[in-house]
Amino acid sequence: MGVLEHWSVDFYDFTVPDQLRNDPDVLRFGRLHERAARNGARHGTPVILSPSGRPNHRVNLFFREEKMAASEPGTWRRYAYTLIVWFDFLDAIGRSWDDATVRDVEAFKDWRLTDLRNEERIRATSFDTDRAGLNSFYSWASKRYGTGQHRDVPLLDQRRDRAAAQAAQHLTIIERHRDSATEDGRGIA
Structure with a gap:
């Protein structure tokens, strides 16, 4: 298995033949799809790979429980x-997912939404998916692994962030109106 630059994800596809069915190293574990199903995977279940190219079993269990x-x-x-975006972010700041803090989550949110160094910034409403995924993952991880660090990752305030997103959207509409009014010579009174 090669080394990857970042965390990555693949998905079980039980509709195609097992491509490793003749690999002797894999055969000793049994048929891949059958083994995956016995371990709780279904068609479409994610398999998250660390930058080493290996599955992260602790993380992948999240999708099976x-x-x-x-x-x-x-x-x-x-x-x-x-x-995987969260894990890449944590790698960049030198922290592992099971040591993440409130500050890390706040920095991640800032990076996802506003940091000009991030060429793939998202809208605040899209961050709701990030928030839901992180909250679900850390709620599960706290119960599953029982480590105190997971409790340090906050359940983020969705109402406050949604209000901020609506305010930002309103300002964007005002700016677009101002820009179009200026372009056509009407100006803003």
Whole structure:
């Protein structure tokens, strides 16, 4: 397995033949799809890979237990992509997911929404998916692994952030109106 630059995600696809079915190193563990199903995977279940190229078993268990196991594949995809962006962010600041703090979450939010160094900034309303994914993951991880660090990651205030997003959207509309009025020579009185 090669080394990757970042965290990545793949998804079980039980509709295609197991491509590793003839690999002797894999055969000793049994048929991949059958083994995955016995371990709680379904078609579409995410498999998160660390930058080493190896699955992170502690993280991947999240998608196979409790309410996430019964979630729709679309939810799995959104949360999996949130987690790999979060894990990459944590790697960049030298922290692991199980040592994340309130400050890290705040810095992540700032980076996702406003940091000009982030070329893939998102809208505040899109951050709601990040928030939901992180809250769900850390709520599960706190129960599953029982470490105190997970309790340091806050359940973020959705109402305050939604109000801020609406205010930002309103300002954007005002700015667009001002810009278009200035362009056509009307100006703003």
